[in-house]
Amino acid sequence: xxxxxxxxxxxxxxxxxVAAPVPAARLAELHQVSxxxxxxxxxxxxxAGLVFxxxxxxxxxxxxxxxxxITLLDxxxxxxxxxxxxxxxxxxxxxxxxxPAEYCTTPCPISRAMAASxxxxxxxxxxxxxxxxxxxxxxxxxxxxxxxxxxxxxSTGT
Amino acid sequence: xxxxxxxxxxxxxxxxxVAAPVPAARLAELHQVSxxxxxxxxxxxxxAGLVFxxxxxxxxxxxxxxxxxITLLDxxxxxxxxxxxxxxxxxxxxxxxxxPAEYCTTPCPISRAMAASxxxxxxxxxxxxxxxxxxxxxxxxxxxxxxxxxxxxxSTGT
DNA sequence: CATACTCGGACATGTTTTATCCGAGTATAG
DNA sequence: CTATACTCGGATAAAACATGTCCGAGTATG
Ligand code: SF4
Ligand code: SF4
Numbered sequence: 300x301x302x303x304x305x306x307x308x309x310x311x312x313x314x315x316x317v318a319a320p321v322p323a324a325r326l327a328e329l330h331q332v333s334x335x336x337x338x339x340x341x342x343x344x345x346x347a348g349l350v351f352x353x354x355x356x357x358x359x360x361x362x363x364x365x366x367x368x369i370t371l372l373d374x375x376x377x378x379x380x381x382x383x384x385x386x387x388x389x390x391x392x393x394x395x396x397x398x399p400a401e402y403c404t405t406p407c408p409i410s411r412a413m414a415a416s417x418x419x420x421x422x423x424x425x426x427x428x429x430x431x432x433x434x435x436x437x438x439x440x441x442x443x444x445x446x447x448x449x450x451x452x453x454s455t456g457t
Numbered sequence: 458x459x460x461x462x463x464x465x466x467x468x469x470x471x472x473x474x475v476a477a478p479v480p481a482a483r484l485a486e487l488h489q490v491s492x493x494x495x496x497x498x499x500x501x502x503x504x505a506g507l508v509f510x511x512x513x514x515x516x517x518x519x520x521x522x523x524x525x526x527i528t529l530l531d532x533x534x535x536x537x538x539x540x541x542x543x544x545x546x547x548x549x550x551x552x553x554x555x556x557p558a559e560y561c562t563t564p565c566p567i568s569r570a571m572a573a574s575x576x577x578x579x580x581x582x583x584x585x586x587x588x589x590x591x592x593x594x595x596x597x598x599x600x601x602x603x604x605x606x607x608x609x610x611x612s613t614g615t
Numbered sequence: 616c617a618t619a620c621t622c623g624g625a626c627a628t629g630t631t632t633t634a635t636c637c638g639a640g641t642a643t644a645g
Numbered sequence: 646c647t648a649t650a651c652t653c654g655g656a657t658a659a660a661a662c663a664t665g666t667c668c669g670a671g672t673a674t675g
Binding site: 478480481482496497499500503510511512513514515516517518 | 622
């Protein structure tokens with residue numbers, strides 16, 4: 300999986316506690332990651348419609364929806380792409396013992412099993428929302444943690 | 458996911474119906490894929506202990522266990538590697554607002570959610586066995602299909 | 616014992632991921 | 646109103662990984 304998925308999820312979580320737009324460079328400084336590459340991931344989030352990007356002097360990124368309506372699956376698919384990991388090449392229709400086309404009306408057992416596992420993963424990711432993650436972070440790292448981060452994002456210090 | 462996973466699964470399924478070792482080149486001819494690259498995947502299966510490789514004049518590959526005891530997860534992990542797709546970089550412990558180490562005793566919500574989705578996928582793959590797949594192939598493509606393939610593998614024609 | 620055939624790991628190539636840069640555009644400040 | 650400073654956005658290199666290939670080590674055969 301893309302390394303950038305982790306960065307994007309963290310950005311979404313911290314964005315739950317801010318109202319003003321946050322520039323990509325500041326998010327990169329907070330996480331100590333490559334600013335330019337993080338910018339690329341945020342652009343992907345913007346393309347997917349998960350965040351709004353506002354340009355200009357005090358611009359940046361803001362969540363476009365309530366955090367409770369953004370699932371982990373949305374973020375993962377925005378970065379990693381929506382296409383499933385397993386793609387059937389229909390090799391059973393090639394070669395000397397090719398299965399005739401009349402038997403290929405329904406998906407074969409192998410691709411069915413792969414699709415089922417993919418579906419299970421997607422369901423698990425869909426059941427987790429950004430709001431839920433933020434809540435658990437507050438519970439685990441102490442209430443007010445996110446507000447502290449939000450304050451730092453708004454200020455100008457290091 | 459690796460393209461070779463599909464090839465490996467197909468090879469395992471057809472190997473359920475043969476007793477004598479089958480060379481990699483013949484399996485490649487059956488599926489019309491690159492013989493040398495398929496050989497690489499079969500080597501990975503051998504390393505993982507899923508198949509035995511016998512050398513010499515009439516050598517080849519044979520399943521090392523009853524098909525009912527080989528799960529789809531075994532094959533996928535043998536090719537794609539057993540390490541999970543999502544790896545936490547602990548970026549919350551870096552940067553100006555780093556979470557202190559004393560709060561990092563338990564896995565964070567994000568990595569927990571990712572691990573849960575990974576676990577769901579693995580469970581789905583584990584619940585499918587090669588024997589089950591072979592059975593469904595027989596049911597879907599007509600009984601005796603695998604025996605026909607086995608006969609072709611044992612002969613010398615194209 | 617010679618041989619022919621097999622696997623096994625070391626060696627190139629292509630493609631995706633990672634990382635970076637500079638130009639287009641906009642709200643701000645004067 | 647104008648100049649400016651700051652932002653995003655997509656086009657551009659570098660690196661890592663997956664893909665594809667090759668020849669030598671080893672073994673059952675005859
Ligand atoms: S048997 Fe299934 S997985 Fe294999 S090529 Fe056909 S549809 Fe794809
Ligand atoms: S917050 Fe979770 S996912 Fe992020 S770096 Fe820490 S442990 Fe990893």
